[in-house]
Amino acid sequence: MSNVPAPVQNLIDAFSRLPGIGPRTASRLTFFLLRNQDDIGLKLAEALVNLKSATGLCKECFNITLSGQDRCEICSNDQRDQDVICVVEAPMDVIVLEQSGGFKGKYHVLHGVLSPIEGINPEDIRLEPLFKRIAEGKIREVIIATNPSMEGDATALYIRQKLEPYHIRITRLARGLPAGGELEYADQNTLLRALSGRQEI
């Protein structure tokens, strides 16, 4: 853009590098902050600076935790089921599952998913520490909650094969129609899954 002072253009560029934010939205956000009398922008800057310096990864499950804190809140909570591990791809999945309120066990965050096409192999994600946790022998069930994608399925399969020797229960999140959805709008794959996974009522 011509005639935009550098400090304004810099912020537009910085916003544009975020996922899902195009140049137009980036401009809108920038001019909102320029117009705004509050310290919204400075608060955001502060939070950005603190984000990485003040956080680290839980040594047990690799979820996000406060820096200098070995284990996350969930791992250090004795009230949670100690013998069920839910395996997820990313820290945000933990939040989503926690919000559902349906799981009371512990987590394991892989920080990625197997993808031969993108060159992501077992050693690139936190798989070994998962197998180590299970080898310690206290785990009764592993729920694999990777995304219902090709890569998520491949990762689930890989984990299942690796855990075969342990004779523990290994499950995968159910697939079917999303709650509140409509048959008419379901894709064929989802519909086939919903059919083959049908249950007695």
Added chain:
Amino acid sequence: MSNVPAPVQNLIDAFSRLPGIGPRTASRLTFFLLRNQDDIGLKLAEALVNLKSATGLCKECFNITLSGQDRCEICSNDQRDQDVICVVEAPMDVIVLEQSGGFKGKYHVLHGVLSPIEGINPEDIRLEPLFKRIAEGKIREVIIATNPSMEGDATALYIRQKLEPYHIRITRLARGLPAGGELEYADQNTLLRALSGRQEI
């Protein structure tokens, strides 16, 4: 959200205060930055901090300019028509008009629009300096490019009335069908405007 470390939650909250960014997008952006190895977040923080400290308003047209610089690039450009002023609501409107490449004169940024309902009166926006610029007698035409909204129209009307004594040309941006749009999707108001403003071809 439970179980989210404070530095993460702080950034989610800070992003959520931006217009058009809901809690879900805010979380997605935050976890993108957590995952990201580059310094995208720090660059953004830096740009945010610089935004207000490094910018100011042009003393002539009130467009955004570099701090310590009295007049913006457009106002200090001798190549531009010195006798036409385009009146806009916000600095972003200047950018949009500049990108169109259709205007070669100067601007005047009101920083708002008259709105009795919201209690925005003539003295709350940069109207007086506009009248002062015109009173100096060098202006031949004023193009009022406030938004085609009720407030934008009211502001245009107010400016026209105030400028009556000067006998200069006062115009308003044309209304009609947006380029690339379809009749079928045009609202009634736009259609009526397009009809009444029809031109010989």
